[in-house]
Amino acid sequence: EVQLVQSGAEVKKAGESLKMSCKGSGYSFSSYWIGWVRQMPGKGLEWMGIIYPGDSDTRYSPSFQGQVAISADKSITTAYLQWSSLKASDTAMYYCARSPATGSYHFDYWGQGTLVTVSS
Amino acid sequence: DIQLTQSPSSLSASAGDRITITCRASQTINNYLNWYQQKPERAPKLLIYAASSLQSGVPSRFSGSGSGTDFILTISTLQPEDFATYYCQQSYSDPWTFGQGTKVEIK
Numbered sequence: 001e002v003q004l005v006q007s008g009a010e011v012k013k014a015g016e017s018l019k020m021s022c023k024g025s026g027y028s029f030s031s032y033w034i035g036w037v038r039q040m041p042g043k044g045l046e047w048m049g050i051i052y053p054g055d056s057d058t059r060y061s062p063s064f065q066g067q068v069a070i071s072a073d074k075s076i077t078t079a080y081l082q083w084s085s086l087k088a089s090d091t092a093m094y095y096c097a098r099s100p101a102t103g104s105y106h107f108d109y110w111g112q113g114t115l116v117t118v119s120s
Numbered sequence: 121d122i123q124l125t126q127s128p129s130s131l132s133a134s135a136g137d138r139i140t141i142t143c144r145a146s147q148t149i150n151n152y153l154n155w156y157q158q159k160p161e162r163a164p165k166l167l168i169y170a171a172s173s174l175q176s177g178v179p180s181r182f183s184g185s186g187s188g189t190d191f192i193l194t195i196s197t198l199q200p201e202d203f204a205t206y207y208c209q210q211s212y213s214d215p216w217t218f219g220q221g222t223k224v225e226i227k
Contacts, residue, residue, distance in 0.1 A: 035216070037164075045156075045164065045207055045218040061215035062121070095163055105211035106154040106169035113163055 002026040004034075004096055004111035012086050014120045019082040022096030022111050029077035030054040033099040035107060036070060036081045040092045048094075051079060052101060088120040122146055122210050126219035132227040137198045141222045143191045143208035152212035155184055155193045158221075159204045167206075168193065198224075 007021045035050040049060040053072040072079040097107035123146040151171040156164040168184035181196045208219040
């Protein structure tokens with residue numbers, strides 16, 4: 001069974017750092033893209049970026065380039081999303097999701113989400 | 121970035137109704153268009169990929185059509201569990217943008 005399990009909710013202060021995780025299982029982790037999607041409270045879905053764990057090829061949305069870092073460790077089938085200095089505006093739910101690497105690109109499996117609350 | 125515009129932003133319908141949601145891209149995206157359903161406090165769920173391919177396990181009352189810049193999601197006979205928010209997404213070019221969402225509410 002394919003599963004993406006994300007790390008637990010975080011409560012942080014502005015200026016703090018954060019690294020959240022997304023552990024894949026039940027499939028060949030290195031052979032699928034893992035993407036990250038933000039959902040701010042009461043708002044829609046925003047594509048942040050994506051990584052191919054097989055070779056660490058990483059793409060970012062211009063809206064998030066330089067604001068976050070996406071990485072992956074294929075040896076432990078885990079992808080990461082990190083911030084060096086959080087802002088209150090980073091308060092949101094963050095989802096990881098898997099996409100096939102060939103043919104049609106689409107997020108067929110999703111993590112359960114990690115809620116981040118940042119206080120100023 | 122490619123912009124996706126969904127219409128309507130919200131709609132009210134009754135169980136048993138046929139509904140359609142439109143997604144228009146700001147430039148051609150061939151058939152690189154996906155549809156997701158999201159219920160409150162839940163992760164999105166893939167319904168349709170490549171414009172018209174039904175994801176495994178998704179009921180056949182959901183269908184997608186279109187190519188180029190104009191796409192449609194149809195729910196043939198709305199069920200109580202279909203009241204949710206629906207998003208289109210393009211994967212033709214980075215960033216894989218989402219539409220703003222269409223909320224389907226009970227009339």
